[in-house]
Amino acid sequence: MTDADPRHVLLADSIPFLLGQLGTHSAYRFTDLLAPLGIKPQQFGMLRILEASGGRSQQQLSEALGIHRNVMVGLVDDLEKRGLAERRKHPTDRRAHAVYLLPAGREMLARGAEIAAGLEREITSELDAAERATLLVLLQKAAAGSGLLPGIHPGFTTERPDDSGCDAGH
Numbered sequence: 001m002t003d004a005d006p007r008h009v010l011l012a013d014s015i016p017f018l019l020g021q022l023g024t025h026s027a028y029r030f031t032d033l034l035a036p037l038g039i040k041p042q043q044f045g046m047l048r049i050l051e052a053s054g055g056r057s058q059q060q061l062s063e064a065l066g067i068h069r070n071v072m073v074g075l076v077d078d079l080e081k082r083g084l085a086e087r088r089k090h091p092t093d094r095r096a097h098a099v100y101l102l103p104a105g106r107e108m109l110a111r112g113a114e115i116a117a118g119l120e121r122e123i124t125s126e127l128d129a130a131e132r133a134t135l136l137v138l139l140q141k142a143a144a145g146s147g148l149l150p151g152i153h154p155g156f157t158t159e160r161p162d163d164s165g166c167d168a169g170h
Contacts, residue, residue, distance in 0.1 A: 026123055033115045038082075039108060044116075045153055046075045047109040050085055050101040057096040058087075065152050084108055 011017045030041050039047075053061060062072045076099050079085035084105035087097035101109070124132045140150070148154060 022123070026119065029122075030116070030119055033119060034112060037108060037111055037115075039112065041153075042075060042155070043079060043082075043084075044109070044112040046079060047084065047101065047105050047112065048151075050079075050099060050105065051109055054100045055091070055098045057090050057093065057098055059096065061099065066149055067152075079105065 027041065034041060034044060049061065049065060053064070056064070058072050058076055059069065061067065062069045067075075076085060076087065080087065082104075083102060085099055085101050087099055090096040090098045124135070127135065143150070
């Protein structure tokens with residue numbers, strides 16, 4: 001045992017504190033690891049969403065994912081400027097544009113996915129395979145019990161994801 005302040009030891013036994021501590025650490029680490037690619041976690045998260053739901057209008061994506069429309073417009077604008085995604089005329093709604101992932105976006109997504117997988121290995125390095133599987137199931141249950149949308153970071157639902165102190169997409 002160390003001479004740590006007893007109040008800190010109590011926090012080390014708090015699930016919300018540990019989740020927050022690890023979440024903040026992983027958000028900062030993921031941001032740092034993505035930096036050489038020139039993207040942020042929010043952009044990586046949007047690339048993942050477009051891979052799974054490409055061809056839908058911005059409004060459809062906003063509504064389905066619970067992402068504020070202003071956030072969606074900004075993310076798509078940024079990805080379009082970088083040549084990672086593009087808006088095209090919607091196939092069935094002539095008033096709307098559909099958003100598609102471009103080949104450069106798929107390449108960026110693949111590179112980011114390798115980084116994300118490496119970060120997961122790093123964070124769970126002290127766990128064996130069975131413990132990692134159990135942790136995943138327990139975290140999924142806790143997220144569902146908290147009413148969170150599977151695979152959607154809550155930072156996407158605000159107008160200012162950069163102000164939350166937590167990055168989406170990891």
